Amino acid sequence: MRKLMLGNEAIARGAYEAGVTVVSSYPGTPSTEITEAIAKYSEIYSEWAPNEKVAVEVAIGASIGGARAMSAMKHVGLNVAADPLFTCSYTGVNGGLVFVVADDPGMHSSQNEQDSRHYAKAAKILMLEPSDSQEAKDFTIKAYELSEKFDTPVIIRLSTRISHSQSLVEISDRQNVPLKEYQKDFQKYVMMPAMGRKRHVIVEERMKALQRYAENCELNKIEWGDRKIGIITSGIAYQYAKEALGDVSYLKLGMVYPLPEKLITEFVSQVDKAYIIEELDPVLEEHCKKLGCNVIGKDLLPITGELSTEIIKEKILGIKAENVLKPIENIPIRPPVMCPGCPHRGVYYVLKKLKIVVSGDIGCYTLGALPPLESMDTCVCMGASVSGALGMEKARGKEFGKKLVAVIGDSTFMHSGVTGLIDIVYNKGNSTVIILDNSITGMTGHQDNPTTGFTIKGEPTKQVDLVKLSQAIGVERVQIVDPFDLEKFEKVVKEEVEAEEPSVIISQRPCALLKHVKFDGPLTINQEKCTGCKMCMRLGCPAISNKEGKIEIDMTLCNGCGLCLKVCKFSAIEKAGDLNG
Amino acid sequence: MANTSIMIVGVGGQGTLLASRIIGNMAMTKGYDVKMSEVHGMAQRGGSVVTYVKYGDKVYSPIIPKGEADIILAFEQLEAYRWLPYLKKNGKLIMNTQKIDPMPVIIGQQNYPENIIEKIKNLNVDVIPIDALKFALQAGSVKTVNVVLIGLLAKYTDICKEDWMKAIEQTVPSKFLDVNKTAFALGYGL
Numbered sequence: 175m176r177k178l179m180l181g182n183e184a185i186a187r188g189a190y191e192a193g194v195t196v197v198s199s200y201p202g203t204p205s206t207e208i209t210e211a212i213a214k215y216s217e218i219y220s221e222w223a224p225n226e227k228v229a230v231e232v233a234i235g236a237s238i239g240g241a242r243a244m245s246a247m248k249h250v251g252l253n254v255a256a257d258p259l260f261t262c263s264y265t266g267v268n269g270g271l272v273f274v275v276a277d278d279p280g281m282h283s284s285q286n287e288q289d290s291r292h293y294a295k296a297a298k299i300l301m302l303e304p305s306d307s308q309e310a311k312d313f314t315i316k317a318y319e320l321s322e323k324f325d326t327p328v329i330i331r332l333s334t335r336i337s338h339s340q341s342l343v344e345i346s347d348r349q350n351v352p353l354k355e356y357q358k359d360f361q362k363y364v365m366m367p368a369m370g371r372k373r374h375v376i377v378e379e380r381m382k383a384l385q386r387y388a389e390n391c392e393l394n395k396i397e398w399g400d401r402k403i404g405i406i407t408s409g410i411a412y413q414y415a416k417e418a419l420g421d422v423s424y425l426k427l428g429m430v431y432p433l434p435e436k437l438i439t440e441f442v443s444q445v446d447k448a449y450i451i452e453e454l455d456p457v458l459e460e461h462c463k464k465l466g467c468n469v470i471g472k473d474l475l476p477i478t479g480e481l482s483t484e485i486i487k488e489k490i491l492g493i494k495a496e497n498v499l500k501p502i503e504n505i506p507i508r509p510p511v512m513c514p515g516c517p518h519r520g521v522y523y524v525l526k527k528l529k530i531v532v533s534g535d536i537g538c539y540t541l542g543a544l545p546p547l548e549s550m551d552t553c554v555c556m557g558a559s560v561s562g563a564l565g566m567e568k569a570r571g572k573e574f575g576k577k578l579v580a581v582i583g584d585s586t587f588m589h590s591g592v593t594g595l596i597d598i599v600y601n602k603g604n605s606t607v608i609i610l611d612n613s614i615t616g617m618t619g620h621q622d623n624p625t626t627g628f629t630i631k632g633e634p635t636k637q638v639d640l641v642k643l644s645q646a647i648g649v650e651r652v653q654i655v656d657p658f659d660l661e662k663f664e665k666v667v668k669e670e671v672e673a674e675e676p677s678v679i680i681s682q683r684p685c686a687l688l689k690h691v692k693f694d695g696p697l698t699i700n701q702e703k704c705t706g707c708k709m710c711m712r713l714g715c716p717a718i719s720n721k722e723g724k725i726e727i728d729m730t731l732c733n734g735c736g737l738c739l740k741v742c743k744f745s746a747i748e749k750a751g752d753l754n755g
Numbered sequence: 756m757a758n759t760s761i762m763i764v765g766v767g768g769q770g771t772l773l774a775s776r777i778i779g780n781m782a783m784t785k786g787y788d789v790k791m792s793e794v795h796g797m798a799q800r801g802g803s804v805v806t807y808v809k810y811g812d813k814v815y816s817p818i819i820p821k822g823e824a825d826i827i828l829a830f831e832q833l834e835a836y837r838w839l840p841y842l843k844k845n846g847k848l849i850m851n852t853q854k855i856d857p858m859p860v861i862i863g864q865q866n867y868p869e870n871i872i873e874k875i876k877n878l879n880v881d882v883i884p885i886d887a888l889k890f891a892l893q894a895g896s897v898k899t900v901n902v903v904l905i906g907l908l909a910k911y912t913d914i915c916k917e918d919w920m921k922a923i924e925q926t927v928p929s930k931f932l933d934v935n936k937t938a939f940a941l942g943y944g945l
């Protein structure tokens with residue numbers, strides 16, 4: 175049977191068919207739907223871990239325990255998991271072990287554009303790269319076979335356009351893969367210097383075996399066409415190249431680490447001109463050049479952003495799209511915004527009013543950095559708000575600390591904010607940390623986390639108590655405030671930044687998109703009472719706009735959260751009639 | 756058969772994803788090769804979103820290059836205007852007349868362009884404007900704007916109404932099926 179599937183769903187299907195039984199991940203665009211789809215298979219134990227390091231370690235444990243295991247993450251997640259990654263390359267596996275990492279060229283939803291292929295080389299781990307959903311499924315199954323055959327973890331590299339594109343997939347039944355026997359083997363699984371040294375030798379031998387395998391495996395394929403042009407490529411870039419260049423010759427690499435040598439040199443020698451078409455860094459190109467092959471790559475094609483059919487046509491064939499229709503004026507950009515009813519809006523309204531420096535973090539609340547709220551000063555990586563605030567305070571002194579807060583979402587706090595808070599307490603900082611507890615992992619599309627009280631399968635579980643946790647760390651000033659109670663929120667922030675000791679403010683109100691959150695329905699502006707003062711517009715609510723001097727609320731967007739009611743001094747905002755009649 | 760390329764553009768949260776999945780399911784049932792590229796993550800929070808659907812004998816890239824979309828289905832006027840360069844010469848632009856101000860307009864940094872429909876017509880584009888919200892309300896839910904638009908789009912394809920209906924049945928959750936069927940019929944009847 176054939177089905178239309180996202181690349182991510184196809185990876186999940188591959189895991190299912192390969193008999194995987196344990197999956198642990200932390201969400202991150204564009205990888206999230208892999209684990210969400212896996213959670214629908216009752217045969218597989220799946221979980222959201224607090225972060226990628228934990229997730230990868232759970233998968234490693236499961237593999238050593240004899241199961242086929244997986245962990246999926248976005249590119250920057252692999253940074254967090256890099257520590258276990260490098261050493262599990264030495265231990266090897268028992269049950270097949272696969273890590274799926276999704277890069278984000280073009281940065282649709284990310285803070286950087288790193289190329290994960292460097293990790294394969296650095297950690298000496300086999301890496302595969304599919305170019306559509308069918309391959310995503312097939313390569314996943316193959317990855318388990320290779321993992322067990324070569325005693326190595328395997329990384330599958332995706333990119334946004336593979337993860338989030340749907341194409342047809344032929345689906346099959348699940349293989350019955352019995353749990354492998356667990357045998358204590360400290361030479362293999364206890365990485366102390368003496369054992370590590372021996373394992374390193376084994377890793378190098380494995381690399382040689384993999385190198386030989388790369389030369390004639392079916393994952394790397396030559397498609398001969400016109401030999402005037404030869405293209406070496408992989409992943410989504412292959413699809414762009416096929417569409418742009420048609421019937422030329424291709425060496426399509428499905429295994430991107432280790433890379434073949436003979437196969438490449440022979441291919442290059444049989445074409446007039448060889449091009450390397452790869453997104454982001456010149457990884458294939460540098461390999462080819464090291465082999466002495468005359469190839470053209472990044473001299474012609476960009477190193478930043480996504481590739482496209484157009485770029486390839488233009489750079490290689492010199493053909494530009496003609497007569498393209500164009501708007502005759504500048505089009506205003508449309509950046510993402512906090513949703514109507516978003517609890518974060520109240521927090522930033524207050525922080526902006528108080529002119530506070532905000533050490534920021536990653537989540538929906540990062541949108542508070544954009545106009546009109548514009549009240550986030552930094553955003554580096556998950557968790558960096560808390561530790562970064564301490565650094566700022568230590569650099570600029572106590573008084574500066576009184577104009578400074580860290581803001582961090584509930585999921586992000588669990589991921590890597592807790593350790594920063596421990597640092598603040600342990601090293602006698604005074605920082606104020608605002609935990610934005612909206613009862614969900616919002617940005618990545620509503621995943622449960624240790625603070626929500628539910629597992630990935632929706633089963634009730636213990637809930638981390640943020641108050642008790644902060645207190646246990648040693649924070650004595652901890653309180654819960656509703657960010658829509660603007661007066662109280664302002665008062666609390668003022669008090670806590672002044673306090674010469676660490677404080678935690680838990681800003682608690684559920685995400686407006688959660689099913690159980692119900693508001694009273696759209697509001698409208700009573701034009702007779704409205705003075706046009708535009709206070710409500712300072713909230714940056716997408717439902718409120720200024721139509722030639724008349725402030726209006728878009729009833730299709732407004733949900734009636736009522737925050738604007740609280741800032742209107744003229745009681746000009748009222749409940750509207752029901753839109754659906 | 757040459758590939759058919761359809762772009763669906765709008766504002767994150769407007770239901771563009773469902774629309775593209777209906778087209779995708781229709782094409783799959785008809786036995787075509789299909790690829791579609793979706794937007795998940797950040798842009799879904801009220802940003803400018805675009806999904807691509809391509810079907811035919813063999814589809815390579817899931818993305819539609821500039822100047823190659825047969826049809827653009829726009830959920831919002833400004834987004835129609837923004838993505839216009841992707842429309843093929845003689846392509847069709849089906850456009851919901853709804854306007855949603857982006858944040859730079861809301862805060863007065865930029866203006867929402869005036870008379871977009873006329874300006875697009877002046878570029879000799881075959882544009883079909885429709886107040887889809889009105890028909891969605893008539894069908895019984897604001898949420899069916901997407902399916903009203905699909906109904907209108909269906910008229911301009913060589914796929915019969917029944918096949919479209921089947922695709923809707925496959926894609927839409929059963930408890931919303933009735934309103935969506937009504938919405939489709941309203942769009943198709945225009």
Ligand SMILES: Cc1ncc(C[n+]2csc(CCOP(=O)(O)OP(=O)(O)O)c2C)c(N)n1
Pocket residue numbers: 200201202203226248250251254285536537538539556582583584585586587610612614615616617618
């Ligand atoms: C290391 C790493 N893993 C994952 C992500 C993807 N990501 C960005 S923010 C976020 C969590 C957001 O949830 P939360 O902190 O609860 O804030 P909310 O979006 O709900 O406001 C995730 C998973 C990332 N940027 N970096």
